[in-house]
Amino acid sequence: QSALTQPASVSGSPGQSITISCTGTSSDVGTYNLVSWYQQHPGKAPKLMIYEGSQRPSGVSNRFSGSKSGNTASLTISGLQADDEADYYCCSYTSSSTFHYVFGTGTKVTVL
């Protein structure tokens, strides 16, 4: 069961927008709109930012948005802020294994 592919790092200046990609296959991202995104600050537990592809939990800033095209899901952070500097992980439902969830490789976001 291979991890979903994310860029190792993405950076941007305060106020800019950045996009993190999460590439899977037709067995996961391409077929199911069940991608979730998690933010993890150093030494902290992950926090849910987006679920079911584009839904934002209560309390999460509307600067965070999710989308999908083909086998690739994306997380966009607009109006980048210093506190957005963290690791981000995608996760998807998958039908390709007896275990039906897979994480992405993770992306380090740096605010310049």
Added chain:
Amino acid sequence: EVQLVQSGAEVKKPGESLKISCKGSGYRFTSYWIGWVRQMPGKGLEWMGIIYPGDPDTRYSPSFQGQVTISADNSISTAYLQWSSLKASDTAMYYCARLQGNYMDVWGKGTTVTVSS
């Protein structure tokens, strides 16, 4: 408030056994899957397995099948992750999380496990 409270940090020797816990509160424990996630030092998140305390139905990621045991005690709303013989490579942070459908909406703060001779 929905919470998952994990047990404290552990320091063990290779070959020792260990059971760490994750206590749910603020919701019906038997109605939600609980997942366990490993994060090795400086590395990404890895699924270990999930349990539905109401059955209990348990499913393991292929990488962890046979390496750990996931269980639950509904009487005290607690899920467990256990090892029968620890290895140095089990040194990691372990998180439990509640599954709301197909995503994790509530996470524990994590339990650090250090295995060293």
